[in-house]
Amino acid sequence: MSEQNIHWLLRKENIRKLWIGFIIILMLTVLAGFFVHQHESFGIEDSVGFFAWYGFVTCVGMVVFAKLLGFVLKRPENYYDDDTNQGLNENGVEHD
Template identity: 60%
Template sequence: MNDDAERRKHWLVRRDTIRKIWIGGYALLALTVLAQFLFPVHGHFGIDDSFGFAAWYGFGTCVAMIIGAKLLGFILKRPDDYYDR
């Protein structure tokens, strides 16, 4: 039954494909960091010379922005008919 439902799905959204996409994604992430050995990234200010700077900085700031938006959302979010009432 479950397998049937899986087969009816578009191949791109089957559980198996999604698992493969995650594995491929992690491999790609590792590759971009390892590529730094081949093409050293030249920093301008010191901190951006640290290893994998763009990787950890990009990830860290994005998580911070997601959490920041979530927290602001508690104050700012209203039902979408708020102004029509």
């Protein structure tokens, strides 16, 4: 597919611009934190950029935790199908 046929949103230079725009917005939200006071009464939430780093860190934590759990819990898509198709008919059980 040539560059012309690709949707503008998928072109490399535009993806780069989107990233730059996103990072600018992120910085603005942190800057805005200087002008307001969080008052949830615990103290820590009023430190600058608390919600920014807390959101980031907890999300990374959740993704990593899910990934690790996945090693234990993930099974092929047809994991249950294999079994249910065999059912009671195997082992030569007769239906009378």
